[in-house]
Amino acid sequence: MADNGKTFGTAAKRWEGIGPYYAMFPIRFADAVIKEHTAAGDTVLDPFAGRGTAIFSASALGRRGFGVEISPVGWVFAETKLGPAPLEQVEERLQEIANAGCDYAKQAQSLPEFFKKCFSPSVRRFLLAARDGLDWRGCTCDRTLMAILLVYLHGKEGQALSNQMRQTKAMSPRYALKWWDENGTKPPDLDVVKFLQQRIRWRYAKGVVEPDGSRVYLGNSVTLLPKLARHMREEEAPKARLLLTSPPYFGVTNYHYDQWLRLWLLGFETDAYINRGPHQGRFTHSVRYRNLLKEVFCSAAKLVADDAVVYVRTSKDPFTKEATLDALREAFPMKRLVERCRPFRKPTQTHLFGDKTPKAGEVDLVLLPTKAARHSLGHQTSVAQQ
Numbered sequence: 001m002a003d004n005g006k007t008f009g010t011a012a013k014r015w016e017g018i019g020p021y022y023a024m025f026p027i028r029f030a031d032a033v034i035k036e037h038t039a040a041g042d043t044v045l046d047p048f049a050g051r052g053t054a055i056f057s058a059s060a061l062g063r064r065g066f067g068v069e070i071s072p073v074g075w076v077f078a079e080t081k082l083g084p085a086p087l088e089q090v091e092e093r094l095q096e097i098a099n100a101g102c103d104y105a106k107q108a109q110s111l112p113e114f115f116k117k118c119f120s121p122s123v124r125r126f127l128l129a130a131r132d133g134l135d136w137r138g139c140t141c142d143r144t145l146m147a148i149l150l151v152y153l154h155g156k157e158g159q160a161l162s163n164q165m166r167q168t169k170a171m172s173p174r175y176a177l178k179w180w181d182e183n184g185t186k187p188p189d190l191d192v193v194k195f196l197q198q199r200i201r202w203r204y205a206k207g208v209v210e211p212d213g214s215r216v217y218l219g220n221s222v223t224l225l226p227k228l229a230r231h232m233r234e235e236e237a238p239k240a241r242l243l244l245t246s247p248p249y250f251g252v253t254n255y256h257y258d259q260w261l262r263l264w265l266l267g268f269e270t271d272a273y274i275n276r277g278p279h280q281g282r283f284t285h286s287v288r289y290r291n292l293l294k295e296v297f298c299s300a301a302k303l304v305a306d307d308a309v310v311y312v313r314t315s316k317d318p319f320t321k322e323a324t325l326d327a328l329r330e331a332f333p334m335k336r337l338v339e340r341c342r343p344f345r346k347p348t349q350t351h352l353f354g355d356k357t358p359k360a361g362e363v364d365l366v367l368l369p370t371k372a373a374r375h376s377l378g379h380q381t382s383v384a385q386q
């Protein structure tokens, strides 16, 4: 399987890439921050965990990680890479789902036009069986298979189960139908079991990162973090030594809309224009956005040690940055705040997928325990607050 110039010689390198997710951290960035600010055995927290990059990096580096993610797609990716089921179980389940596909011939015929132009009849039958049969919330084996299915659900011709699509985000049905029509592309006629088996075996070829208790919880950080804090107090669990996160940016990404096709496979509605909950839009309501950041960072403060480092990557867009700074100052008044240059210059996901609109760029806001601030951060650009 092509490795795009990357080396995939270890289990961590094969699993860290699960799965395609807009606005994710580069894993090397997470590795560098975790190595700089924690020691082996320390705990790392990410309340906006996405596909679990920071938590996976913590686990692979011998730390413990825990995080929260509201998107089921991000959560399935994160929990899978932290503890996939054994290969044999996943392969067996793949075959069971393929067999169950026979019962879905009629349903596959009555799906909306988009699905017929996106997937071949046999792929549609398989996906419907997976949608009904895989208990991705409660069963590790089903979640692992679902994560792998979500990775290959849509993407470039020859690399996915779908007609030509982007991999990171799904196009709207209307746009996709028009594009396929104009370009004359058809859904690939492939053997689903063979296609997935090959990719599953590649993923497992170097083993897995052994599960160590690191977790990403599915839910809303606003309500879950206070519960986690109570649980940690009762268990006398050690507090996090590093909070490493990247909150949603104001008015940029709709994590639910962009993932509508993957959400469909997880059992949610086929409506591409999902925008129901307060954390499902593009985060364009300024007061709600400020409140989200304040509530999450203030709750997170109860989960981190007094001498913890707080490392937040966010947008340089003035409103996003100011709202984040306000929330961080309120949550961590005793820490010293430093703005840091982006240490990595790789193109963002949005550029990789053809989005050429001007971007505000990103900034790292780092809060240090007051004493450590004097000794660290050789390449800081400015001190935002004394």
Ligand SMILES: C[S@@+](CC[C@H](N)C(=O)[O-])C[C@H]1O[C@@H](n2cnc3c(N)ncnc32)[C@H](O)[C@@H]1O
Pocket (backbone or CB within 6 Å): 021, 023, 024, 025, 026, 047, 048, 049, 050, 051, 052, 053, 054, 068, 069, 070, 071, 074, 219, 220, 221, 222, 245, 246, 247, 248, 249, 255, 279, 292
């Ligand atoms: C910038 S992304 C984080 C990406 C992550 N660093 C990664 O590498 O995958 C922000 C994430 O915050 C999540 N999110 C937004 N509101 C949330 C909330 N109230 N509770 C938990 N997660 C939330 C979004 O679904 C999105 O996945």
